[in-house]
Amino acid sequence: MRTSWKMPHGRTALLAVTGLLAMTATVATRAQSAGNSVWSGAYTTEQADRGKAAYATNCAACHGPALTGGDSAPPLNGGVFLNNWNGTTTGDLFSRIHDTMPASDPGSLGGKTVADIEAFMFQANGCPAGTTPLASDPQLMTGTKILATRPAS
Numbered sequence: 001m002r003t004s005w006k007m008p009h010g011r012t013a014l015l016a017v018t019g020l021l022a023m024t025a026t027v028a029t030r031a032q033s034a035g036n037s038v039w040s041g042a043y044t045t046e047q048a049d050r051g052k053a054a055y056a057t058n059c060a061a062c063h064g065p066a067l068t069g070g071d072s073a074p075p076l077n078g079g080v081f082l083n084n085w086n087g088t089t090t091g092d093l094f095s096r097i098h099d100t101m102p103a104s105d106p107g108s109l110g111g112k113t114v115a116d117i118e119a120f121m122f123q124a125n126g127c128p129a130g131t132t133p134l135a136s137d138p139q140l141m142t143g144t145k146i147l148a149t150r151p152a153s
Helices: 008-031 045-058 079-085 090-100 111-124
Strands: none
Touching (some): 045 111, 090 111
């Protein structure tokens, strides 16, 4: 099969490959940027404050008052937590909490309460607050990634 374009001295192919590499690097950089992650202000301070109270009532008995985990529950802050959820979305975490927690009554927490608890968890992990609350519907949370480490600015 013959192509319709010519490659004089390989320059066209080199330019095409260079352009493709540049586009790939741009996409990779965007995927790791804070703009679409919990490091870009994915919740509000008020939401995290409500979440702290809801966490104390619904989660602390198993996960500990300081989110450090317990005998049968994993930690919800620190490297273990962030690495376990690295690359997933806030919607993935929301669904896990909503569908399986608390262990004594899975699925009993409403969407707003789950979003508030999740906001508190992000605050406890050092993620900055923003001006828009975390959504209370996992379908609206698919674009925000959980990243284990804060991306370089």
